[in-house]
Amino acid sequence: MNSTNSRQDNHDTTAIIQASLKKRYAREKRFQWYGRIAVLMGFVFLFILLADIVIKGSPAFTQHYIQIPVHLEAEQLGVDPGSGSEALYSADYQGAIKSSLRDLFPDVSGRKQKRLLYKLISAGAEYDLRDMVIANPELIGTRTDLWLRAHSEAGSYLKGQALADTPESERRVKDLQIGWLDSLREQGRTQTRFNTTFFTQGDSREPELAGIKAALYGSFFTLLVTFFLAFPIGVFAAIYLEEFAPRNRLTDVIEININNLAAVPSIVFGLLGLAVFINFFELPRSAPLVGGIVLSLMTLPTIIITSRAAIQSVSPSIREAALGVGASKLQTVFHHVLPVAMPGILTGSIIGMAQALGESAPLLMIGMVAFIMDVPGGVTDPATVLPVQIFLWADSPERGFTEKTSAAIMVLMGFLIVMNALAIYLRKRFELK
Amino acid sequence: MQTTTVFLVLLALSAVGFALGRRRSQQLAAAGPGMRGLHSLPKHYGYMAALWAGLPALFLLVLWMAFESRVLHDLIVAELPQQVQVLPDSELGLYYNQIVSHAGGGSSAAQLDEAQQLAAQRYQGLVHTSSLLKAAMVALVAVIGGLLALQRIAPALRARNHVENIFKWGLFACSFIAVLTTLGIVLSVLFEAMRFFQSIPLTDFLFGLQWSPQMAIRADQVAASGSFGFVPLLVGTLLISAVAMLIAVPMGLMSAIYLSEYASRRFRAITKPVLEVLAGVPTVVYGFFAALTVAPFIRQLGESIGLSVASESALAAGIVMGIMIIPFVMSLSDDIINAVPDSMREASLGMGATMSETIRKVLLPAALPGIVGGILLAVSRAIGETMIVVMAAGLSAKLTINPLEAVTTITVQIVTLLVGDQEFDSPKTLAAFALGLVLFFVTLLLNVAALYVVRKYREQYE
Numbered sequence: 001m002n003s004t005n006s007r008q009d010n011h012d013t014t015a016i017i018q019a020s021l022k023k024r025y026a027r028e029k030r031f032q033w034y035g036r037i038a039v040l041m042g043f044v045f046l047f048i049l050l051a052d053i054v055i056k057g058s059p060a061f062t063q064h065y066i067q068i069p070v071h072l073e074a075e076q077l078g079v080d081p082g083s084g085s086e087a088l089y090s091a092d093y094q095g096a097i098k099s100s101l102r103d104l105f106p107d108v109s110g111r112k113q114k115r116l117l118y119k120l121i122s123a124g125a126e127y128d129l130r131d132m133v134i135a136n137p138e139l140i141g142t143r144t145d146l147w148l149r150a151h152s153e154a155g156s157y158l159k160g161q162a163l164a165d166t167p168e169s170e171r172r173v174k175d176l177q178i179g180w181l182d183s184l185r186e187q188g189r190t191q192t193r194f195n196t197t198f199f200t201q202g203d204s205r206e207p208e209l210a211g212i213k214a215a216l217y218g219s220f221f222t223l224l225v226t227f228f229l230a231f232p233i234g235v236f237a238a239i240y241l242e243e244f245a246p247r248n249r250l251t252d253v254i255e256i257n258i259n260n261l262a263a264v265p266s267i268v269f270g271l272l273g274l275a276v277f278i279n280f281f282e283l284p285r286s287a288p289l290v291g292g293i294v295l296s297l298m299t300l301p302t303i304i305i306t307s308r309a310a311i312q313s314v315s316p317s318i319r320e321a322a323l324g325v326g327a328s329k330l331q332t333v334f335h336h337v338l339p340v341a342m343p344g345i346l347t348g349s350i351i352g353m354a355q356a357l358g359e360s361a362p363l364l365m366i367g368m369v370a371f372i373m374d375v376p377g378g379v380t381d382p383a384t385v386l387p388v389q390i391f392l393w394a395d396s397p398e399r400g401f402t403e404k405t406s407a408a409i410m411v412l413m414g415f416l417i418v419m420n421a422l423a424i425y426l427r428k429r430f431e432l433k
Numbered sequence: 434m435q436t437t438t439v440f441l442v443l444l445a446l447s448a449v450g451f452a453l454g455r456r457r458s459q460q461l462a463a464a465g466p467g468m469r470g471l472h473s474l475p476k477h478y479g480y481m482a483a484l485w486a487g488l489p490a491l492f493l494l495v496l497w498m499a500f501e502s503r504v505l506h507d508l509i510v511a512e513l514p515q516q517v518q519v520l521p522d523s524e525l526g527l528y529y530n531q532i533v534s535h536a537g538g539g540s541s542a543a544q545l546d547e548a549q550q551l552a553a554q555r556y557q558g559l560v561h562t563s564s565l566l567k568a569a570m571v572a573l574v575a576v577i578g579g580l581l582a583l584q585r586i587a588p589a590l591r592a593r594n595h596v597e598n599i600f601k602w603g604l605f606a607c608s609f610i611a612v613l614t615t616l617g618i619v620l621s622v623l624f625e626a627m628r629f630f631q632s633i634p635l636t637d638f639l640f641g642l643q644w645s646p647q648m649a650i651r652a653d654q655v656a657a658s659g660s661f662g663f664v665p666l667l668v669g670t671l672l673i674s675a676v677a678m679l680i681a682v683p684m685g686l687m688s689a690i691y692l693s694e695y696a697s698r699r700f701r702a703i704t705k706p707v708l709e710v711l712a713g714v715p716t717v718v719y720g721f722f723a724a725l726t727v728a729p730f731i732r733q734l735g736e737s738i739g740l741s742v743a744s745e746s747a748l749a750a751g752i753v754m755g756i757m758i759i760p761f762v763m764s765l766s767d768d769i770i771n772a773v774p775d776s777m778r779e780a781s782l783g784m785g786a787t788m789s790e791t792i793r794k795v796l797l798p799a800a801l802p803g804i805v806g807g808i809l810l811a812v813s814r815a816i817g818e819t820m821i822v823v824m825a826a827g828l829s830a831k832l833t834i835n836p837l838e839a840v841t842t843i844t845v846q847i848v849t850l851l852v853g854d855q856e857f858d859s860p861k862t863l864a865a866f867a868l869g870l871v872l873f874f875v876t877l878l879l880n881v882a883a884l885y886v887v888r889k890y891r892e893q894y895e
Contacts, residue, residue: 024787031789035691038684042708042763045756049714052726237608244601245608257611263810263880264873265817267844268618271869274851275621282502297614304611330597358715361819361844364852387717387820394721394824402725409718416713 053413057406063195063208064150064158066120066184070100071143072133079140088134093126097148105180116176122149124209147191152207152400157181158190161399172399198407202373203389207400210393212408214372218288218383219357225292225379226299226356231349233296234303235338238345241304242311243333262301269298270365278366285367286382294362299352306348310341343426350423354416360387386412439494439568443575447487450579454482457586466588473593478586480596486579488599490571497567505563509556514548532556622873625866632860633661638867640664644830644841646850646861661864663871665830669747669840673822674815676751676836677758682808684755685762690792692763693770712760720824723753728825735837743827743839750825751836754818758811765807769800772891802890809883813876819844843868 076099077091101117102108108117125148132146133139150158157173158181168175184190201211237258245251273294277283283290314337322332338345363369368384369392376383384392386408393405458478462471471478506529510518517528528549535545536553545553586592630638641662688708692701728749735742742748773796781791797804827839828849850865 024790028787028789031792032691032695035687035695038687039691039696039704039708041684042688042711042759043704045759046707046711049711049718049722049756052722053718056725233607233610236604237611240601240604240608244604254608254612257615258608259884260877260880261611261614263813263876264618265813265819265844265876267817267819267847268622268869268873268876271847271851271866272614272618272621275625275866276617280621297610300611300614304608328593328597330600354713358713358717360715360717361823361848364823364848369852387715390717390721391820391824394717394724405721409721412715413718416715420713 053406053409056403057408057410059156059159059161060198060403060407061195062159062192063197064155065147065191065193066150066154067145067147067189067191068097068100068104068121069143070096070129070146070148071103072096072140074140077140088137089130091130091133093129093133097121097125097129113176116174117180119151120154120177120180122151122208123206124204125149149208150190152398153177154181155208156399158185158192198404202375203371203384203392204373207396207398207404210401210404212386212389212411214375215384215386215389215408216411217375218368218372219385221288221376221379221383222291222295222363222385223353223357225289226296227349227353229293230296230299230303230352230356234300234349234352235307235345237300238304238307238311239333239338242308243329243337258301258304261297262305265361266298266359267361267365269294270362272297273362273366284380284382286370286384287380288368288376288383288385289379290366291363291368291383291385292379294366295356295359298359298362299356302352302355303345303349306351307341307345310344310348311337313344314340343429347423347426350419350426354419354423357419358387358412358416360385360391363388364391386415435564436494436498436567439571442568443487443490443494443571446490446572446575446579447483450482450486450575450582451476451479453479453579453583454586455479457482457583458588458592461586461588470588472589472591477592477596478590481592482579482582482586484596484599485582486575489578490575493574494567494571497570501563501567505556505559508559509552512555513552517548536560618873622866622870625863626870629860629863629867633864637661638663642832644846646846646864659860661860661867663868665832666841666843666846666868668832668834669826669830670816670842670844672834672836672840673747673751673754673826673842674812676748677754677815678808678812680752680755681758681762681811685759685811686766686804688759689763689766689770690796693767694788694792694796708763709760711756714757716757716818716820717824719753719757720820720822723749723821723825727753740837742837745825745827745839746837747826747840748836750822753825754815754821757818757821758814761814762807762811765810766800766804769803769807769887769890770796772803773799800890802886806883806886806890809879809886813879813883816879817844817872817876819848823848843872847872 073096076095077093079087079091098114098118101121102114105117108114128149129146153172154177157178173181181190197209198211200213201209202214204210241251241255245254273290277290277293278285318336318340319332322336323329327335363385368388370382370384371392372382372384374381390405390408390412393401393408455475455478458471458475459468462468462475509532510525510529513528517525520528531545532549532552533556535549536556638661641660642664643660643662644665645660692704696704724745728744728746731746731749731752732742732744777795777799778791781795782788786794822842822845826845827841828845829839830841830846831838833840847865847868850862850868
């Protein structure tokens with residue numbers, strides 16, 4: 001009686017389990033899929049982010065030029081044929097370009113149409129022309145076909161970005177200009193070149209004249225200061241904490257401070273820089289010197305923490321061997337421990353430098369947001385850095401700056417990838433040992 | 434003389450000290466007990482002489498540079514006419530700056546009165562004297578220090594210990610910079626915030642529901658007197674952080690679970706670094722992405738289903754911030770899930786539980802405190818994040834919890850208050866420091882809490 005009952009029970013339980021197993025396996029499958037979807041979404045986000053920037057940024061590496069027959073009449077330029085380069089320097093090239101454009105399109109009339117016509121050519125073309133004439137003064141008095149830099153709006157039409165089917169009022173390139181550009185293109189008077197300006201010039205109000213050279217130099221000087229402050233101080237601090245610090249209150253306070261500083265928002269370091277270095281010590285505003293100091297305080301915790309880990313992982317036998325043959329503690333550390341730990345320390349420092357290179361918030365606080373056309377020549381000149389240049393361009397309404405922003409991001413990301421690859425390479429080598 | 438020249442001279446003197454110290458120890462050894470009789474290597478005696486020559490003089494140089502401008506200011510001001518001396522501080526400062534810029538060749542004499550031109554000449558003279566005096570004093574201290582050290586060199590002198598002690602103090606000073614930085618942050622933010630609270634009561638700041646920091650420039654202006662209620666900023670910050678957490682926590686946690694429990698070793702080795710690229714992207718890039726791609730996309734999406742979405746919606750900034758934090762949550766939860774002992778996993782699996790049941794009913798409850806700690810750290814990251822919200826969130830402080838509207842955050846306000854005009858005494862700029870104070874303490878609190886929770890949790894399984 002009892003046994004049949006329990007067999008019955010067993011049978012029931014098995015049936016129940018059989019029935020629930022299906023559900024449980026389905027749930028298991030579902031759960032796995034949640035995980036897969038989460039990972040996949042991460043990939044998708046990264047892909048969209050990178051693709052968006054590359055698509056927006058790659059047109060910035062090309063620049064359109066328009067070929068125009070330019071008459072360089074000495075009279076109109078306001079110079080004598082035989083005059084020196086100083087007179088040539090201040091001659092009226094803009095007038096020459098404008099009259100040449102009018103000659104090319106003789107049926108243009110009225111101020112408004114003329115202004116549209118002039119806007120085909122960049123405001124910087126007159127300087128290009130000036131340099132051409134100074135290099136080759138025989139051009140004066142001749143009528144030559146010259147390639148002139150296109151205005152960014154005209155360039156964006158030629159790149160196929162400004163579509164003709166949007167209403168004219170919402171377009172920057174007007175119907176008239178499109179007609180002119182189309183006819184120029186049919187005559188073979190337009191050309192695409194690699195945009196060298198982007199790498200050889202500073203900031204500008206005109207998108208087609210703006211470049212990242214000043215920002216690159218600013219970043220370089222800032223990182224230079226950061227490295228020369230943060231690297232030695234960070235490594236020395238790590239050595240002290242790992243090898244010399246006694247176990248006491250003060251050491252605890254230092255360690256807690258370092259861990260907390262690693263999590264302080266970067267903008268707070270900017271407030272520190274503003275209040276202490278600029279207002280109290282009266283260091284120059286907008287200078288890579290102050291930017292570098294602030295960023296070095298910010299990256300110090302990263303460098304200290306990774307250097308400590310690297311020093312910690314050096315095998316004690318090396319220390320004991322050095323101490324055993326009579327080296328002092330300091331000699332042991334500097335002659336034996338540090339060289340072994342160096343790859344690890346360098347890895348951490350490079351990662352810290354990469355952080356500093358991409359950082360912009362604290363630099364806004366200390367005035368590195370200025371409009372910088374000139375390449376800074378030292379650590380006390382006003383400068384801006386690449387991420388801040390990106391921030392400034394992202395704020396500009398002109399379409400031309402959107403692609404410049406994305407292109408600058410591509411350059412910045414390129415640097416970051418190189419730095420991180422270097423760090424990974426060093427880590428790999430370190431692990432092999 | 435230029436400070437850099439003085440510094441280079443100082444370096445040269447130190448080098449001479451090194452050479453002399455080393456030679457003297459060698460001479461002493463040769464004359465008396467021989468090389469074995471020296472306590473330390475000759476170079477240690479050299480280092481000692483170099484440090485004695487260099488350090489005190491360097492200290493003097495730094496002090497001189499720190500106080501030079503202040504002393505000059507006092508000397509010049511003391512000689513100015515009586516009616517100028519009684520001017521209020523700001524006018525006196527302007528007056529003095531004109532003198533200095535004229536002395537430096539900055540401005541023409543026409544703009545200055547006679548007393549200023551005299552003072553400028555005097556200033557030039559003083560600067561000249563000061564730089565000569567500085568060079569002479571530094572050199573003198575360096576020579577005296579070096580000679581004293583050379584005098585002390587004897588075979589029995591424990592030069593190595595002496596030098597190493599100085600080095601150890603140097604190492605300590607380097608690690609103490611962390612403490613000084615924290616102190617600097619707290620003091621600078623606290624000091625300016627106190628000045629802010631002198632003009633705006635603390636209760637108005639903490640409980641006010643209005644934030645419009647535009648102050649009337651003149652007393653008779655009709656413009657709003659400026660209100661500094663901090664609540665809308667806090668709500669805006671928390672709203673954007675909440676959106677970010679809604680994205681980052683499930684995705685980060687699920688990715689971590691999948692990668693550590695299900696994925697093959699190879700898949701994990703490839704996937705993890707790729708996802709960590711998201712953490713290495715500079716925040717200004719995310720800001721650009723949020724403002725120019727995500728925000729218009731969300732706006733169009735909202736319009737197509739009949740919702741009105743602000744062009745600087747909290748949603749856009751929050752989503753992008755969430756994407757940024759995914760790898761952060763992922764690697765923290767990964768560490769914590771891996772720290773759960775395998776015996777617990779095996780016990781559950783051995784009882785016939787499926788992997789997902791083991792994860793949900795055994796691993797996650799066991800790892801919960803650690804995960805909570807990780808989330809707290811992620812929240813503190815989100816609250817302190819600046820560039821994304823500066824570029825993609827709004828400027829006007831609206832008290833709302835609707836993520837489709839534009840809100841502003843603490844960090845956005847700090848940036849807008851401090852970038853551009855730099856009048857340092859108005860409550861407007863000081864308000865930025867009060868906000869900085871709040872930001873610092875909120876993030877500090879979250880970090881301390883998170884570290885405490887994580888540490889407690891680790892102890893549980895160690």
